[in-house]
Amino acid sequence: MSGIVLLGTGLLVLAGGFDLYRRWSLTPPDGWPLTAPHGVLLTYADRTRWADEGWWWPAAIAVLAIVTLLALWWLLAQLRRTHPGTLAVGGDHAVDGVELREGALSDALAADARNLPGVHQARARMDGTSSHPEAHFDITLTSDTAPGPVLQALSDGPLERARRSTGRTLPAKAHLRVTSHKAHRAE
Structure with missing residues (x-):
């Protein structure tokens, strides 16, 4: 289910990046941040909101490290052969x-x-x-x-x-x- 949500979100972002909304006369979803090729997903205020907090960068790096380790663990579990061949x-x-x-x-x-x-x-x-x-x-x-x-x-x-x-x-x-x-x- 989460894969479908991520795929749909990615397609909406690509549609805005390739300017498909304007070319095909489509209406983007309400509140969607990227509707034109020069638009941004996050505003400057959103990107810098936590930059002055001392805990922000260690927390962000820790979360990304955990996600990376879990993804690597999942990949290795997929590659491990459990059949005798x-x-x-x-x-x-x-x-x-x-x-x-x-x-x-x-x-x-x-x-x-x-x-x-x-x-x-x-x-x-x-x-x-x-x-x-x-x-x-x-x-x-x-x-x-x-x-x-x-x-x-x-x-x-x-x-x-x-x-x-x-x-x-x-x-x-x-x-x-x-x-x-x-x-x-x-x-």
Whole structure:
């Protein structure tokens, strides 16, 4: 939402700077400071109001430093990779350089989990790093299925085969839900 507000404000400033209000016979918003190319956003009085105060410059620099650090922290968080990418088949000692992409492993785990009894729908995704991958499942059970046997079958079947294939321990998390069904009338 704030991005839309900033974009709209920037477009209004650009419209005033390029003199689009006059060229296109538009009326700028009431009280808008920049309506012509030679106009200013802040008057001289607004720009110098706090200049004589001793606390103003340290406060302004501190706020700008905090905003810059938060922006840098956000950027680094976006760049940090939280997916394994590719996994060497056979663990740390890869078999002749054979690698398995995380998407292929996720698709195989999901397809294998869908074939378990009592599973209506299953999705899988990989998180973690290539040295410590982790499987996450989103499984929808049929309305008459108990979760315990499905979790045991998931551990003994798809996860065990993936562990043998990749040569890794492959911890897993499963989010289970039940398909919606019509209520039965009790008599």
